[in-house]
Amino acid sequence: MMPITDFLSCTHVFDEFESLSPAHRHHAKTYATGLVAASNKTVAGIAREVLPAQGKRALNKFLTEYDWDEQQFNHERLEELQNHGETRWSKDGYIILDDTITEKAGDEVPGVGHFYDHAEGDTVWGQDLIYAFYADDKTAYPLTFRLYEKQDEDDQDHDTKYDLAREIVTELEEEVGVPAATYLFDSWFAHDSGLPEHIESYGKDWIGPLRSNRQVTYGGEEIRVDALEERIDTVERNIDDETYHIWTKKLPVSQLGDVKLVIAEKETDEDDKKNPVKYLVTNKIDAPTEHIIRSYGMRWRIETFFEDSKQDLGLGDCEMQTDEGTSRHWHLLMAAYSLVRLDPDSSALGTVRSKASSLRANLEHSLKEAIYDLLSWVRNNDDRGVDDLMTEIDHLFVHSTTDANVQS
Structure with missing residues (x-):
């Protein structure tokens, strides 16, 4: 020190x-x-x-x-960032929605509770923050956030994570005016959240993954999306020096309607188990498959923000x-x-x-x-x-x- x-x-x-x-x-x-x-x-x-x-x-x-x-x-911070070419946002950028858990020691801090932390693979005592993050090829920075607070199941008036995510979209579109044309989110926000429809109401696009048990309609039959792998033939493609086995088609997905589905598996070493099959869906029906995969790859930027902020900027140090x-x-x-x-x-x-x-x-x-x-x-x-x-x-x-x- x-x-x-x-x-x-x-x-x-x-x-x-x-x-x-x-x-x-x-x-x-x-x-x-x-x-x-x-x-x-x-x-x-x-x-x-x-x-x-x-x-x-x-x-x-x-x-x-x-x-x-x-x-x-x-809002003044975001306006200042628009005064510099390298941090100025554009319609070609992405808005990423995700949440992170910060562990806490005390029980008096706002919103504290038991949350499952995917990074730890266990339930922890902490706060759950939902963030919106801007990213493009030249820059990346946080936009806004909401604190999610758990309530009793009988409390029908409290905001769910879905409510907070939609509230964030409303702020960014109606108050801040971020021009980025595409939202990215994980499978949690793609499930029964109303988030894709809310994003589309502003004329924006979205890309997100499906859980393996989501239902899709294929050949007149409703089946799990992971069952499609037994019925399709993938095509090998090279994207950014990585080899993928890909299949794509427009078809109905439960709760989402007609979307473009991309099934992609990246080739990895035999002992590398970190790259399972991805089931990506988007309302960008006509977008090239390579664009969908590259775009969704931008989600890692918000994970870097969470890691950097916790390690170097005191994201989890506040016990107020x-x-x-x-x-x-x-x-x-x-x-x-x-x-x-x-x-x-x-x-x-x-x-x-x-x-x-x-x-x-x-x-x-x-x-x-x-x-x-x-x-x-x-x-x-x-x-x-x-x-x-x-x-x-x-x-x-x-x-x-x-x-x-x-x-x-």
Whole structure:
């Protein structure tokens, strides 16, 4: 751990956000800088390691009490990304819908409950977040999210995951105006969700996989989709240096109507069991099969976001016990994820530094900036002895061992 003596330059864009007052901008810069560069990404850790912070209490009040609109803040973030060619979205991009589980220790945080985590292969105690994510060949970043909260089965009024997914689509189409023409989602959202129909109501396309037990009508008979493999002949095709065995046809699928079905199996090594047969369906009836497979491959971008954010940006570190505090944490994290890609050396507001899917190179650049700021801070404090400065720095290290796991 090292002291962070100045805000990361990529956070200066907050000075243009009308959703934040001047005082709020200071706290937003503090928190985003801490999420990127601090070793302890809790409120206590950030307030301690980012020296311009005005204290743990002030930062906590910024997240839980101060009056600022995180929804407007998020829309301003997305508008800023459209000012840079490399992050500007287009109709050729994709909106990816998926959820992730963040494990929690406490039982007072909003939405906490028992959820099955596919990444862990087990049920965990945590929160379930549904995200929308934009991706194309040059960039990728989160758009918005919803927190899913489990309720009693008798509660007919609470939002299901399907309700939240449709709500996200409505926000993106009616409020944000993302031009991407195609939505991608997993088999969970393709089953009895009303999501495909909702997407189509905005004139957009969708691609998603079917579970192997979904019913399709073939040869006048309704059968499971995996039973089709016994009745069809696949064709070998090379797509992006990978060999696939493919069959495709327009046919009726239960709950989806007439869609294009693509059955694809990628050739792998004998001991590689990670590539089972995929049953992809889409309303893009006339789209080439290669396009469907390549498009669905873009879903991995959101998985990378989940992994990077949990490992490097503190996605799962927030243990706040208020809805507003947790929501603002996640909104500031999305801002940090997006803005850390901007290189301040190229222009006043920055240009995209890297189009790589992983944040690691961008985080290394930000940490180098923090180290440079620290050295400049030491050099510019010529009115104070080196021993005094080292005492102040040492104070930070000593206290980091006592409260590294403290969460406000």
